[in-house]
Amino acid sequence: MSITGDHRLLKRLNRMALVRQVRQAPGSSRADLAHSTGLTKSTVSLLSQELIDEGWLVELDLDPTIARGSGRPPTPLTLDEHRLAFIGVDIGLGAATAVATNLVGMVLMENSTPIDSADPASACRQVAGLIEALLREPELRKRTTIGIGVGVPGAVDDRTGVLRFAPNIGWKELPLRDLLRTALADGPAGSLPVYVQNDADVGALGEFEFVDRPVDEPLVFLVLGTGVGAGIVVNDRLLTGFGGFAGEIGHTILDARGPRCSCGRNGCTEAFVGLGAIVESVLGPGKARHAQDSQALLRSLPAAAFDPMRVAQDAALKAAFDRAGAYVGQLMQNLWAAFDPATIVLGGPSCEFGESLLAPARTELARYGEAAGLRPPVVKVARFGRLAQAVGAAAAVIHYQVRPLTESLLGQTAETG
Ligand SMILES: [Zn+2]
Incomplete structure (x- = not known):
């Protein structure tokens, strides 16, 4: 993979560097972001406008008391909590739980279903039904859903989406990401990227990303x-x-x-x-x-x-x-x-x-x-108690979105904008 030759990847790296910087320093102005990321002011201006248009960032109202002199004061930017959604699914033995969160980890809704662990393809169709039910909810219909993260109790090869070994469910060498994509293909989630990861790994991401x-x-x-x-x-x-x-x-x-x-x-x-x-x-x-x-x-x-x-x-x-x-x-x-x-x-x-x-x-x-x-x-x-792995699976979507290099390694380079 040639990184320098891939302008789209470079652009995504820069865009997501801005998202990560705003998360660490909410209220940053465009000038602050140019300073902290090393990008030019015009690049920051262009990319932050895209991120605002797509729902990642929002301009905070200016506090008139800090306006000074004749110049226009810098506009503070923060993460937009109201326009994007991330779906996380925790698959266990006999049951799956799904949540939808916003960009900062607030749980917007949750839903559970029994699944037929003895038949993985059927279990994936049940999980797909759970995801599609969330997407039909009014709260999600008014938001843009960015992707689906899935946590499973076993070792996952995240380059291929293959579940290598999950002794407690009895699944081995299962192409879980492909099975889920097939189950979702004809529904409203058909075009969304799917990230499959071990349930402890996504739990760690929930604690890491939503802070x-x-x-x-x-x-x-x-x-x-x-x-x-x-x-x-x-x-x-x-x-x-x-x-x-x-x-x-x-x-x-x-x-x-x-x-x-x-x-x-x-x-x-x-x-x-x-x-x-x-x-x-x-x-x-x-x-x-x-x-x-x-x-x-x-x-x-x-x-x-x-x-x-x-x-x-x-x-x-x-x-x-x-x-x-x-x-x-x-x-x-x-x-x-x-x-x-x-x-x-x-x-x-x-x-x-x-x-x-x-x-x-x-x-x-x-x-x-x-x-x-x-x-x-x-x-x-x-922090998220019994929902830790489901919320963590939603955090996995953000993790891979804000780290486009990792995502490219996973073979999922779908544009989000
Ligand atoms: Zn053992």
Whole structure:
């Protein structure tokens, strides 16, 4: 690919450099943008007008009190929250959740549907129906939808859109992006770009893209659910690895003699700290043996399991969560040693247990830090809660749009304007 010879790509790089700069410094004038990006004033003028016309940027009303002298004061620009929409879909075992967000991550609407995980083509048609239902809503009809992001619980080759391996849904070497495009082809979303990515990776993008100020890196997003995985943002990019398997931390071996994991190996971290393992340690062995979606697993537990006060008073429950939490702490220690993250964000269905699980996890991480005389990374809970992966999938659209080089590598160079 010749970058210097590709004027359209160069133009998109420049346009999106302006969007990113306005996000970091809302209220920037055109002169400020020329100064901070190094583009000429006339280029900034031309491109910012395009971005205003297309709904990315908006001019703020001038404050008359700051107008001074005879010259026209500079017009501040900010991201436009009202004209664009981004769709994010979180595909799990037996169910999919879709959201539409605006440019700054506000959830405009959400919708869920059961899906037939045993038949991927049929599941993709169900996901397409979910997306099309969102697009028919009045709120989205008055906006321009830029693209569709999809998070799946498995390794994804983002150059081809092929889902390499998702042991918890039982999908392997599945051309997911092509199946979704086929399912969407004849409907209102037929012309929209589709980005498929691992669910922990999109969770990380949700925490990274929908923020007012730059996030300290590396950022690790740890999904705790039926599956356990990490999304890693480093140097402004996702770290996906050679085949899309980077961050599949749930399948690092915690104890080679441990129980069998969904992936076929023995003693994976997920076999100790996955939601199925937590449910088994609360209800007894064999109670979560069959593959179940995370919501069904959560529903199988007594209400007391979701109330940290009641867990604290129940010795058996407390022991089960202390054990699982210690494993989560061990997992965070391993992530810390591998990536030295500034922040670890915890997300996924197991976060519904709240402090019963998270407090022993933090304690364990702190213990490792004290032993080494080092300060462990900051640990936070996902901002978008149970919608973290769906909102993150919408953030993936923005991520790939504002990084056109990455997008070109993904083979999706559709013009948005
Ligand atoms: Zn495994």
